[in-house]
Amino acid sequence: MSSSSQRVLAVVRRQILNGERVPGEKITEVGIAAEMDVSRTPTRTALATLAAEGLIEKRSGRGFTVRSISSSDVEKSIAVRAALEALAARTMAENGMPKSAEDALLKSIAFTERVLDADEPDPDYMDGYQEANILFHETIMYQCGNDLIAHAYERIAMLPLAALGSLAFDRTNPRRELKRLTVGHSQHIIIFDAIKKRDAARAEAMMREHSHATLNYADLFVKRIYETSSADRLEAAANE
Amino acid sequence: MSSSSQRVLAVVRRQILNGERVPGEKITEVGIAAEMDVSRTPTRTALATLAAEGLIEKRSGRGFTVRSISSSDVEKSIAVRAALEALAARTMAENGMPKSAEDALLKSIAFTERVLDADEPDPDYMDGYQEANILFHETIMYQCGNDLIAHAYERIAMLPLAALGSLAFDRTNPRRELKRLTVGHSQHIIIFDAIKKRDAARAEAMMREHSHATLNYADLFVKRIYETSSADRLEAAANE
DNA sequence: GATCTTAACTTTGGATACAAAATCTGGTTC
DNA sequence: GAACCAGATTTTGTATCCAAAGTTAAGATC
Structure with a gap:
């Protein structure tokens, strides 16, 4: 698909699975966008995908949190x-x-x-x-x-x-x-x-x-x- | 979730399942956005969801097409x-x-x-x-x-x-x-x-x-x- | 007349701006 | 000290603009 959003998706997913992002850690559109130096648009699609995959959880009005994998x-x-x-x-x-x-x-x-x-x-x-x-x-x-x-x-x-x-x-x-x-x-x-x-x-x-x-x-x-x-x-x- | 994108998602999904949108029919961001009188942003998220659900198929550079359900x-x-x-x-x-x-x-x-x-x-x-x-x-x-x-x-x-x-x-x-x-x-x-x-x-x-x-x-x-x-x-x- | 090239158009991905909703924070009152 | 209220901040949803990539179509050349 797209370059930026795919990159954000791949990187954040890897970070979560590697434990670089700890369960419970807060994840926001602006935060990730700034970190990865892209705009909120590709970040949003990436986070939506991660939420669909179940790796992060949406908490309305308070961003996402990394889901803990027990x-x-x-x-x-x-x-x-x-x-x-x-x-x-x-x-x-x-x-x-x-x-x-x-x-x-x-x-x-x-x-x-x-x-x-x-x-x-x-x-x-x-x-x-x-x-x-x-x-x-x-x-x-x-x-x-x-x-x-x-x-x-x-x-x-x-x-x-x-x-x-x-x-x-x-x-x-x-x-x-x-x-x-x-x-x-x-x-x-x-x-x-x-x-x-x-x-x-x-x-x-x-x-x-x-x-x-x-x-x-x-x-x-x-x-x-x-x-x-x-x-x-x-x-x-x-x-x- | 959001009002506009949820509305677009619900309406287009219903149209497809009711047969109001025929299998093979072309679906584009701009087309749906104009039809529903919203901007492309909520339309984009709705179409992404529909694609994930398998109701429409992405054809790179040529929009989406309604998937036929046999x-x-x-x-x-x-x-x-x-x-x-x-x-x-x-x-x-x-x-x-x-x-x-x-x-x-x-x-x-x-x-x-x-x-x-x-x-x-x-x-x-x-x-x-x-x-x-x-x-x-x-x-x-x-x-x-x-x-x-x-x-x-x-x-x-x-x-x-x-x-x-x-x-x-x-x-x-x-x-x-x-x-x-x-x-x-x-x-x-x-x-x-x-x-x-x-x-x-x-x-x-x-x-x-x-x-x-x-x-x-x-x-x-x-x-x-x-x-x-x-x-x-x-x-x-x-x-x- | 066929083919190649180029130009216009379509479509999408990304950036930014703005507004609304929700949350957090600090202070005030009881 | 607890509860409540208001402003500040965060967060999100939407609109709009721009650029890149791909598609279509028309025209030029052979």
């Missing part, structure tokens, strides 16, 4: 994502798998297999694994034949861990993580197989289970967001 | 709604039913019962039935304990028949319709019972089935929207 919020977003992804898997199984989707899914599976077949988990491959994982989930969500599923999903997509194929690695225990990825990979294969065979019920059930697996890592993820001393920053913001 | 779109929206409502029912069953929700649900059930117990279906009661139906579905969606479900749902809520508790009556066959409403009512009672007893699986399955029941009426609903000679209006619009 571990429970993350769990909720995963529940919604799981429901929509399960529906997408079922829908694709019912409609049949398009050729382009089959190519993408096979590519994702093949790549992941290579990563996991290595004797030692190579940290360099992790990014690739993540990419392949995202490809798998996005392919099903966006090519299932019902674009409204993705449309609804996009409303919550920017919340932490709600993003398709997002993974939180526990780097303190790589061997266990490798095991976990292997299980996830096997689920991908099952899902692919079920869709290919038009087994809608199996595809749906497996995808639901697979999406829910992320749940155990909600705490880990929230910790990462707020790991830096957000309490200090909140205090500083309050004293301004 | 019978298949309606079916898709119902599938998404069913998935989200099923999740909401399950969530409420898991979390337990809040007192305010119980009151609302019982009120809806009691009212519907009165309508259906009449010997002859009274057309005047239909509005009341509709209201009670909406109350039932909205209560579960908005009080289930996961606000993100409603958040995702709102992205598709304005599509025809996707609205919670929307019903399309076939007035040519009132006796059959009465039978249908009776079945729907029995499902409400089962859903209430399942949630009350914390039977999440049953609540989810029943709600899924219940939401899908609307599917058979998708054709009927699309016909109603485009029943007037929309082809003529499209031609007229093209010739302008």
Whole structure:
């Protein structure tokens, strides 16, 4: 879309998700506009989008405040994502798998297999694994034949861990993580197989289970967001 | 929110859903602003919202066009709604039913019962039935304990028949319709019972089935929207 | 007559100005 | 000390202006 408003949107969203803007922090059109050195017009559209995404909350007459993202919020977003992804898997199984989707899914599976077949988990491959994982989930969500599923999903997509194929690695225990990825990979294969065979019920059930697996890592993820001393920053913001 | 932009949003949305604005019709900021006698600023925000809702499509540099709503779109929206409502029912069953929700649900059930117990279906009661139906579905969606479900749902809520508790009556066959409403009512009672007893699986399955029941009426609903000679209006619009 | 170029027009994004509504702050009164 | 009132300030919504980008159409050239 536009350059300025897109830039404001991207920057402020990143700041919120990185914890640079603390939950409860006040956000106003004029404030952001001055900070980013743009006028209120693009700022307004950006803030409206952020409010629609649920990252900030409108408080009539008192600007916006950064919404706090609790571990429970993350769990909720995963529940919604799981429901929509399960529906997408079922829908694709019912409609049949398009050729382009089959190519993408096979590519994702093949790549992941290579990563996991290595004797030692190579940290360099992790990014690739993540990419392949995202490809798998996005392919099903966006090519299932019902674009409204993705449309609804996009409303919550920017919340932490709600993003398709997002993974939180526990780097303190790589061997266990490798095991976990292997299980996830096997689920991908099952899902692919079920869709290919038009087994809608199996595809749906497996995808639901697979999406829910992320749940155990909600705490880990929230910790990462707020790991830096957000309490200090909140205090500083309050004293301004 | 604001007066002007809200008015523009409401009016144009109604026009599109009523078929007064034909699919494919061109919509521009200046055009709507002049028509509604407001400036481009509130018009811009209203059109942005409509685009987010999916009722109009942005075509860069050439304004927006009214999106056509096919019978298949309606079916898709119902599938998404069913998935989200099923999740909401399950969530409420898991979390337990809040007192305010119980009151609302019982009120809806009691009212519907009165309508259906009449010997002859009274057309005047239909509005009341509709209201009670909406109350039932909205209560579960908005009080289930996961606000993100409603958040995702709102992205598709304005599509025809996707609205919670929307019903399309076939007035040519009132006796059959009465039978249908009776079945729907029995499902409400089962859903209430399942949630009350914390039977999440049953609540989810029943709600899924219940939401899908609307599917058979998708054709009927699309016909109603485009029943007037929309082809003529499209031609007229093209010739302008 | 076809194609390329250019000029006018449309459309949108952004900046600024103004007014209204709401909130905050300070002082005054009881 | 608490409550209320009024002015100052913040915040937001709308209008208008300007510029950039893209689209359309007409005319020139081959």
